[in-house]
Amino acid sequence: MGMTLAEKLLASHTDDGKAVAGDVIEAHIDLLMVHEVLGSRIIPILKEMDFKHVWDPNRIIVVNDHWAPASDINSAEIHRRNRNFVREQGISNFCDVDCGISHQILPERGLVAPGDLIIGSDSHSTTYGAFNAFSTGLAATDSALILATGMSWFMVPETIRIEVNGKLSKMVMSKDLILRILKDLGPDGANYKSIEFQGTTIDNMDVGPRMTMCNMTVEAGAKCSPMMVNHFVESWMKDVAPSRKWTPTKPDDDAVYVKRLTYDLDKDPLGPMVATPDNPTNGQPVTEVSGVPIDQAFIGSCTNGRIDDLEIAAKILKGKKIRKGVRLIITPASKETYIHALHEGLVEIFMDAGAIVTNSTCGACVGGHLGVLGAGEVCISSTNRNFRGRMGHKDSSIYLASPATVAASALEGAITDPRRA
Amino acid sequence: MTRNFTNISGRAWVFGSDIDTDQIIQGQYLTILDYSEMAKHTFEIPRPLFASKVKKNDIVIAGRNFGGGSSREEAPKVLLESGVGCVIAESFARIFYRNGFNVGLPLLIAHNAAKLVKDGDTVSVNLVEGTITIRRSGDVIHGKPLTGRILNLLSAGGAVQWYRKTVGKR
Ligand code: SF4
Numbered sequence: 001m002g003m004t005l006a007e008k009l010l011a012s013h014t015d016d017g018k019a020v021a022g023d024v025i026e027a028h029i030d031l032l033m034v035h036e037v038l039g040s041r042i043i044p045i046l047k048e049m050d051f052k053h054v055w056d057p058n059r060i061i062v063v064n065d066h067w068a069p070a071s072d073i074n075s076a077e078i079h080r081r082n083r084n085f086v087r088e089q090g091i092s093n094f095c096d097v098d099c100g101i102s103h104q105i106l107p108e109r110g111l112v113a114p115g116d117l118i119i120g121s122d123s124h125s126t127t128y129g130a131f132n133a134f135s136t137g138l139a140a141t142d143s144a145l146i147l148a149t150g151m152s153w154f155m156v157p158e159t160i161r162i163e164v165n166g167k168l169s170k171m172v173m174s175k176d177l178i179l180r181i182l183k184d185l186g187p188d189g190a191n192y193k194s195i196e197f198q199g200t201t202i203d204n205m206d207v208g209p210r211m212t213m214c215n216m217t218v219e220a221g222a223k224c225s226p227m228m229v230n231h232f233v234e235s236w237m238k239d240v241a242p243s244r245k246w247t248p249t250k251p252d253d254d255a256v257y258v259k260r261l262t263y264d265l266d267k268d269p270l271g272p273m274v275a276t277p278d279n280p281t282n283g284q285p286v287t288e289v290s291g292v293p294i295d296q297a298f299i300g301s302c303t304n305g306r307i308d309d310l311e312i313a314a315k316i317l318k319g320k321k322i323r324k325g326v327r328l329i330i331t332p333a334s335k336e337t338y339i340h341a342l343h344e345g346l347v348e349i350f351m352d353a354g355a356i357v358t359n360s361t362c363g364a365c366v367g368g369h370l371g372v373l374g375a376g377e378v379c380i381s382s383t384n385r386n387f388r389g390r391m392g393h394k395d396s397s398i399y400l401a402s403p404a405t406v407a408a409s410a411l412e413g414a415i416t417d418p419r420r421a
Numbered sequence: 422m423t424r425n426f427t428n429i430s431g432r433a434w435v436f437g438s439d440i441d442t443d444q445i446i447q448g449q450y451l452t453i454l455d456y457s458e459m460a461k462h463t464f465e466i467p468r469p470l471f472a473s474k475v476k477k478n479d480i481v482i483a484g485r486n487f488g489g490g491s492s493r494e495e496a497p498k499v500l501l502e503s504g505v506g507c508v509i510a511e512s513f514a515r516i517f518y519r520n521g522f523n524v525g526l527p528l529l530i531a532h533n534a535a536k537l538v539k540d541g542d543t544v545s546v547n548l549v550e551g552t553i554t555i556r557r558s559g560d561v562i563h564g565k566p567l568t569g570r571i572l573n574l575l576s577a578g579g580a581v582q583w584y585r586k587t588v589g590k591r
Contacts, residue, residue, distance in 0.1 A: 024570075036451075036452075037493075037494075040451065040452065040454060041494060041495070045581055048581050048585075049581055049584055049585060050585070067452065071452075072452060074452035074453060074454055075452045077454065078452065078454075121492065122492055123490065123491050123492040123516060137492040137516060138492065138516065138519070139492045139493065139494035139516060139519075139520045139523070140494040141494060141520070141523040141524060141579070141580045141581060142519065142520075142523060142580070144581070145580060145584060145588075148584070148588075149588065187439050187486050187489055188439075188485055188486035188489065188512060188514065191486065191512065191514060191515055192515045221486065221489060221514055221515055223515055279439065279441075366448045366451075367447070367448045367449050368448065368449070372449075385443075385490060385491075387441045387443040387444070387490060388443065388444065388466055389443050389444075389447045389448075389449075389466050390443050390448060392449075394447075394465070394466045
């Protein structure tokens, strides 16, 4: 019987080389990413475990990204603990508060390669599927056990195969595509499962937009969402990690899938999508919600804070002013993205338009700082979650959309179709 | 630690489907380092009175996809800290399901429990048999019994204690 991508990727990390959907296996982890959860939750667990040393200091990366720089005394304490931990344990892969968001930093530093098994103490660790890796999020206790042993147990997931063919239209981004797919799957439509993306749209998609899609598969409950290597991934790897050796993993032709979805974008063109409050799977065509007034527009996060996202926003905002009374907050996903945007002159375009450009952090996305919503406020956001209270007050509401739709909406002060901006 | 897995009795708090982790504990409270402080904000959005009214061994009952969203282990932790004896749902989100047992919070999968049990009913749960008995009517709901590996984790008091007893001893 043939194997899916998830089965193959997991099988290559077990002692006996086996992994069949439904099996519980023990696997060796290539890389573990931990963020503030290290200082707040994992370190106290390690103390209970009588932990002495990490299994391999070169296979761990610590990132201070959620509340960077510290937004209050508690986050300052968490960051302090993380700094001490990396020093004591001799961990060289450390990104302090000046770096940006973990899911952007790992690929930028060449720490993600095709074939890898990567765990993050963060649910959006599915992002690295864009690079043909098996990656998923686990929480504090599992991360603590991995820090000690380098191993974890997994139930090998069943796979949903999603094939997308054709071209995305103008001003329609991979964010719109994933919002559409999430709408079809529902909030638990991929629970415990792997989503395997296939098709010409995915083959021709650059690394950034691929990451956006894999980032959000967890909103339907997916465990992982590996894609196949394409030439964008190949040239990315050449740039960031020229000396790393890797081989692409492909599923077998007779692999077993529990479900198949197919989209043909040429026959059935997709327009911009907006997910209405309070779930990312509430996607609707932008035309259905156009005109809803907004207080804040946010472009950033591990979903859509990359250079291609900032470029399209700048294209829409160039030479224009955002509507009076609306705040537009732009948070580049990483320092590297920020510098790139500076060189391209994007930051100036944003500031001229009336936007606030913040340092690279999770910030507003997690309701932490730099854009927290007040009671009754409405935000349109390029992030991945619009749960009630996610970005601030419990009576605020969040609409999720692409950076193009967010930028167009900031100009109008209301949800706006970017094709009309 | 010896734990009672065959008769966890308490008041039922009934919820709908898709209760995400922000509804259990909001992101803004994650920097609180002390769990007893954090637990004061449990279910603050959907049930503002929960934290002040919950009693030891109360049972949380929900529909589909309980605990979706963030990987935050704080979600099962604040439930445990609040005294919740068991969470029953039609289905659990993947990471929450793993986290619950890791921190020692019993989770039971049972269809229809959220429809048959009324908020405030007294119920008793038997994890080994996977049953929920409604005190008021005497009705019994059958869920999925917990088995070996998971009962071991729970009786050790969670994954850390299990590690201390097994891997850490090697
Ligand atoms: S940007 Fe938002 S979704 Fe991404 S890791 Fe940070 S808090 Fe999580």
